[in-house]
Amino acid sequence: MRRAPSVLSALGTALAAAVLLLVAIAALWPGLLATDPPNAVDPAQALLGPGPGHWFGTDQLGRDIYSRVVHGARPSLLLGLGATLVAVGAGAVLAMIAVVGGRVADEIVMRLTDVLLAFPGALLALLVVAVLGPGTGNATLAIGAAFAPGFARLVRGEALVVRESDYVRAATVLGYRRAEVYLRHVLPNALPPLLVLATLSVGTAVLAGSALSFLGLGPQPPSPEWGAMLSAGRDLLGSTWAIAVFPGAALTATVVCVNVVGRDLRNRFEGRRPGAG
């Protein structure tokens, strides 16, 4: 017997959604939440702790950390969303090649994803950045590429189920070409079940993006990005802890909230897929 979600968990989801809304506002209109410019250097005010003038304090160059955390939402989220989009897109293309292309193409693509899945994702992303060079765009591509093989497998699995469905049979019987049937029926019906998983992977991608930034391979200074800020603050953790802790907290809160909301979505939609059964 499954119980209705408890009040507490509903409250948690609502809270997570509220936090995400705040992060989204920070990403879209950072000026609404932080009026100070994020890159204004003021050596006289360097390394202040949290206080009335600067809520989260200032960093080595006297930049307002609160403002930088708010402005850092956009590159961090863009990295996460962009990488997930790249991963789903590339995964879908690979999967469709495997499913449409017949047995040989299927073998080649699937063995390729096996090889890629054997690498740790971070290593794969590092490899891509090493080839393409650092930067926001390249980091996004790198993380997307690291996540793509997993999605390719899942899309392929869904597509194989849809391919055997009665409605694909009906379209075949009506004399439609294979490519048409795949584009019109198989792909659109194979993707929706992955949306929930994609939501969850946004959080992971934000984290991975920050990891790359931490290593100096993502967005370049002085642009505010949570991972880069963490990296810049880690040496001063003993004296001015605020520099690293606040971007770290923002990152953690975002990832946790994305996961909470993603899990809620999964609970809502699992077993209620259109077309299955």
Place this chain on the structure above:
Amino acid sequence: MPDDDRLLAVEDLRVGFGTVAAVRGVDLDLRPGECLAVVGESGSGKSATARALVGLSGGTVRARRMELAGRDLTALRDREWRAVRGGRIGLVLQDALSALDPLRTVGAEITETLANHRTVERSARRARAVSLLGQVRVPEPEIRARQHPHQLSGGLRQRALIASAIAADPPLLIADEPTTALDVTVAAQILNLLAERKAAGTAILLISHDLAVVARLADRIAVMHAGVLVEEGTPGELLRAPAHPYTRELLAAIPAAHARGTRLSVRAAEGAPAADGGCGYAARCPLATDRCRTEPPARVAVGDGHHARCWRTDAEWPAPPARTARTRDTADTAADTVIEARDLAKAFRGPDGAQRPAVAGVSFTLRAGRTLGIVGESGSGKSTTAHLVMGLLEPDAGTVALLGRPWSHRPEAERRALRPRLQLVQQDPLASFDPRYTVERIIGEGLGHPGRRAARANRDAIAALLRRVGLDDALLDRRPQELSGGQRQRVAVARALAPEPAVLVCDEPVSALDVSVQAQILDLLTDLQDDLGVALLFISHDLGVVHHMSDDVLVMRDGAVVESGPVQDVFDNPSHPYTRALLTALPSIDAAARPVALDRPADA
């Protein structure tokens, strides 16, 4: 009515789900060794009634009285219900595969019931489980007790389920569609098994959608519609002289020899829906008057122990409209051949790697405008044959020719041009529609306008097809999930007709439908065939349906054709023992019990 010997006494049972009243005042009583059958279509409330009796309704249950052997069931708590279920009331469900725990052996399943309800010694339970399996005629019960549900055939699973239901020797057995998922020969055995229990003194409440199935076993039949028992009586009374229009509709809808060449469905003018208090059947009833729509019908006696809830029990029933178009000479062989299948064979690799023949040496000829029925039990190869004919599978041996041209073993690119001439209607219409599509796009795809805009531009042609299958254009923008089962299958037929096919392959097109809806779809197919001259390859496990629809018939078993020929010859003088076995097992309403009006309508 004195309640001396009644085992089950229910008065004014009401079950509601939210604002929906599923059961609206049902009275039932049942004595030991008696079988009461509750018959109705899906949504009639028959299963809700059964579940309320075992405390599993999931809705709000109210009853003036609900007693089992004098014990009040209305006030039981969860724990007390658990003792009643299995202990006092055994429950047999339709789908034995999902009713049995896949992770446990059937022996363990039965042992658990014994442990819960009986004081059978722990050491003796195992032996008792095996003996119960033996009682329900499971062969080699010692071996079967150690097997898991998926290792058993459907019939054996159903037996195992019955064994677990009777393990604690409950005085009442509730069987909800116990044979619906089974092949006809297996179903007959299960019914015999229930008859044995009845003879042993168990009271049986049998729930079914099929009058023919219950006619054999029931001492009394109650017909349920819209949450109300509209008619009750002994099988002899009720089947011979049905008093309620709904019972008449159900009886007329049963496709069988008697109904060949006649309409099965009652086509009533869609009347105004009944007001809240009125008769639930008024909207469909050809006899409905204003009184039916406003006043709930009283229960009136129409015979000995035979009651109906209807204001119009004395009204003249309109004569069944005889069909005149269907007067083809079944010996006519002049028509063009549309499909010629020769020695088709197909084998699949089994789980052990060995090749198992699914179809072997199947040959037939289908002529324009005629119907060839393929009948057989599950696993007989009928659907594989359909897929071979459709060019969805490539035969290992043998050929198919479509409209005189080679069809099998051709590259798909070459076949594509001919594809529209050969269309398919599948068993589950909902699964045959892209879940994202509206009715407009589904039929548009059939017309060769798969895009959303192209479908919109051809809305008139699509609407015309929709009307052709008896649906309203208002459904164009609906999604299939929002349609009834019958409407869905009509949409599937409309899509299949869109490319103007010469042949329509119908693979179990009505087996998921209620009998009255089935009647409408069968009538629709016949009408379309008469009007358009399309040939039908009609595949079904239901002999009655095939008998009704077909000119010629193939009887298949284990991938081979055991008998074939004109339908009358095969059904009237079956030469193969298997055909005879099938016909014997076929549940049918005894000819004597059939009302005269339905027996042989208009031999014109």
